[in-house]
Amino acid sequence: MITDKEIIQFIKLKDEQGLRLLYKHYSNSLFGISYRVLNNEAFAEDALQQSFLKIWNNVDQYDSDKSILFTWMSNIVRNTAIDIRRLKSFEKESKTISIEPNVYKGEVVSDDHSKMDIDYLLSKVDEKYSIILEHLYLKGYSQSELAEKLDLPIGTIKTRVKKAIDLLRDHLRGEEKTFLGMFSWITLINILILLLWIYVK
């Protein structure tokens, strides 16, 4: 598995391989953000293209001590898409249309169970948290815009942001524990088999 550090090294050396790897690993997630901000396929492609160019040219500004690579890139994509939205002056229309990714001709990518679990956790268990993250993180709304749209006090929006992220983090921590639990059981069984084999010998 190629690490983010290796991808960054390729890009710093201006090696095309870095760009290919970056696209392979992150294009779906980044395009998901771009598309939801703009609600228009051609503009979303344009935003992603501009963003990759910015990432390529400004990779030296990325500080791994402050953020993971995806956070840095997703900020570039979201800001680029918001700039295009302002430029194209179709903000009002796009915000009033409910975006349903399944109707888009591209595929919604959700290729492992943990991702589907997150989807379930946020959209089925408590939609009031899901909608907050969707608008602030994926669609590029400000807190005040969202408060107005949902007719909620801004304090409630802030509380729900924290709750939504706490739910996500708890869920991911739970997955790690389950994995470690399984790992320790497998290790224990292996040790027992080994002891049994030594005893029989």
Place this chain on the structure above:
Amino acid sequence: MDIREVRESGLLEQYVLGLLSEVEQKQVESYLSEYPELKSDIFSIQGALQKYAETYGIQPKPLLEGKILEEIRSRGGITNNSAIGDKTKSNNINLWSGLTVLLGLVALGTLWYSYKLIDENKDLKSTIKETILACDSVDQINKTYIKYYESMLSFETTKLDFTPTKGYPEVGLKFYYNPTQKENFIQINNLPVIDSNHTFQLWSLKEGEAPIPLDLFTGQKGAVLPVKFIDGTKTYAITIEKAGGVESPTLDRLIGTVGV
């Protein structure tokens, strides 16, 4: 605020989402300096949001990757291609050049010391550090190519030959197909000569479906290229297309196919 209050305030989540004012951001940054352990909270929040974004990822059109690569190429941003043979050679040359430069710089440094030019000595140290970093970068790249080779030599990988079409008997391409790891590689032995306005394009062919456009590439003899793996593909085919790629293959410019 103490660390517990910072964690419960929701400021960290809003900081990561970029929802804070400049003053509030500085406030959070001062908390991060005061309580370094909060950094792991920041990374954890970022990781959770990355998972969330992956959940809602949307696959862009296959040709977008080619467009982006072309755009960056046209601006002269790419200094080298992925020809592994050339790369390894040039990496070795770079490594030796780097070492030679390093030794030269060390000798210079000694000379500067003898003349007690302390300021310039500082510059030298900085150059040495940069050279070492450059060597590390080259090492990282070599490791990546070693990973490619390991995958190609894996027992799960099948080595196949592209069958040239009638008009292109000179085509010589190996195809490394690993359905377990879902990885494909192409090794170039010989390709028709094309001008800079054209490119080679890989296609996935499935029964009863339109050809799916995949990678665009040009390359020299010996180059190894990782290319896309598509589930359910019966045959991979290569055509010559205009630079930037196309949505449907030009059949009279089909140069080879390989059945998997």
